Amino acid sequence: MRIELVRRPQRSALFSAVSPLIALVLTLVAGALLFALLGKNPGEALYYYFIDPLRETWSLHELAIKATPLILIAVGLSICYQSNNWNIGAEGQFVIGAIVGSILPVMFPEFQNWLVLPLMMLMGMAGGAAYAAIPAYLKARFNTNEILTSLMLVYVAQLFLDWLVRGPWRNPAGFNFPETRRFHEYAVLPEIWAASGRAHWGFIFALVAAILLWFMLSRTLAGFEVKVMGQSPRAGRFAGFSSARMVFFAFLVSGALAGLAGVSEVSGAIGQLRPTISPGYGFTAIIVAFLGRLNPLGIVAAGLVLALTYLGGEAAQISIGVSDKVIRAFQGLILFFVLACDTLILYRIRFIGRKAPASSEASHGHA
């Protein structure tokens, strides 16, 4: 049997909407198989992954905490990917944003007033943007492949953080543990609703960023420019758009948002710098961006779904002893299914070699 693609006359509106859902269903099926292979009851495992964390208010707060960096980063990446700039180094921009945003509470702990938090957020954004400017500059100036440079800078940023917290920034009163001093109260992002849980203001930032970028992408000339430069750079140049400027725009915006995510995470959730401050948010955000169809509002939903896999992974580890390593395999599967299902938007799939060329598209996608 052979598979053949037939191009649709236009994008299928139906599949644009449902393909992420099909992908999620397929991921659940694959996940159930995976758990069965691991010798666990699939129903029970999926319950702990996807239902249990949603049952209590405090864990909804935890969901918001995990979703915050994912949404912030992925929203920025959506501009990059729509304009064909492949920034895959958001993890590094996240780390540098966290470091630059922590300068005030770590190096000037006596400086304590209400100005500290806004300054930290701005410095975090500036740090992330500056770090993202490196691959942007190299791409615009020398035509250097931004995928490879932005990724290499992730390792460099992580090593730099490691050096800081073991060396110059180590807490002088911290018994030699590799961590900075704890942030003072003026440097900690407050909870949104402290009476019910830990979720901090970072989540509000994420929602605001998503709405602003959705507006920018769908309602302004700048957003149009992003899409034109992504789909047809040649047409963009005729329209007078500059591709070098677009490279910088996309990288600086996504870098700033990744930096904001970094400083929000250390200020709101961790309260100090440590050698590792992210379980791979910068990479998981790539999955979030695609699952959200590169649409900032879709990304909010996708960010919550992926955040659920982190929480569910913890719940499943505690309750039925499934290793937390399963989470990342699971997340990888989601991206595969999303990409495979997106084919249905542009193409009709025909199976050749059967009696009648079936058009049962939904049955397809067992990647």
Add this chain to the structure above:
Amino acid sequence: MGMLEAILLTIATAATPLLIAAMGELVVERSGVLNLGVEGMMVMGAVTAFAVAFTSGSPWLGLIAAVVVGALFSLLFGFLTLTLVTNQVATGLALTLLGLGLSGMIGEGFVGLPGVKMTPIYIPVLSELPLVGRLIFGQDPIFYISLLLVVAVSWFLFRTRAGLTLRSVGDNHNSAHALGIHVIAIRYAAVMFGGACAGLAGAYLSLVYVPQWVEGMTAGRGWIALALVVFASWRPLRVVAGAYLFGAVTIGQLHAQALGFGIPSQLLSSLPYLATILVLVLISRNRRLTMVNTPASLGRPFVPDR
């Protein structure tokens, strides 16, 4: 064994996995496909090789299993990008993320266990030669495979009809298709070859380089291999030069860490990554060089019109 000999020997061990993975990716890219999943296929190879060698006691079985798993894993990428025509960059990233996740899951029970090291082959008499003896005639088997691979790939790409066909597919898939060449079948074969090489490179890491399993032990080597292909402007012999240059940087920084010098070890550890950026910039500045050698259809989707 003198100091210099020891250093040269370790440079070869640092360069070999890069060389093998890059050689596979070179063939893939020559066929017009950009597979960014090298890191994922490599780490799958590493965990497979370790697990099979540990369970069976035979490093050779581990090696074969890694090659097979690498090829099968790449098939996932092939199916999506070639049959379903998904975006190659995104799909390659997906392969890397899935590989890192799956390998962590598979390898969890093997963390901290002693590995099975592949023993070097000592060619009698020749390996006793001063300086170059052990370096050329007393290495592990995969080192020799890597050299054979370079010769085979160069010969195949530039001296055989099949190699010419593969390059034509990479340069202009529409013309190749019009000539009756089965573009997609050739690309499937190339992708699987790349996967097999990445699996072998991963096996080298967990059977020879550090015979143990550590999660994410590839540590960006798959990405460096991708950079090497660009650095080499898609030429096999230049990949050898690039891989050994990187081997030298890696080993150099390790020795510098051992000696101290008061330089932070983290700065030294980041040197291979910074060096990658530097060489990429130097190469891509030269637009004419990259334009001439880049396979013209690289990364472009292909849907045959009947």
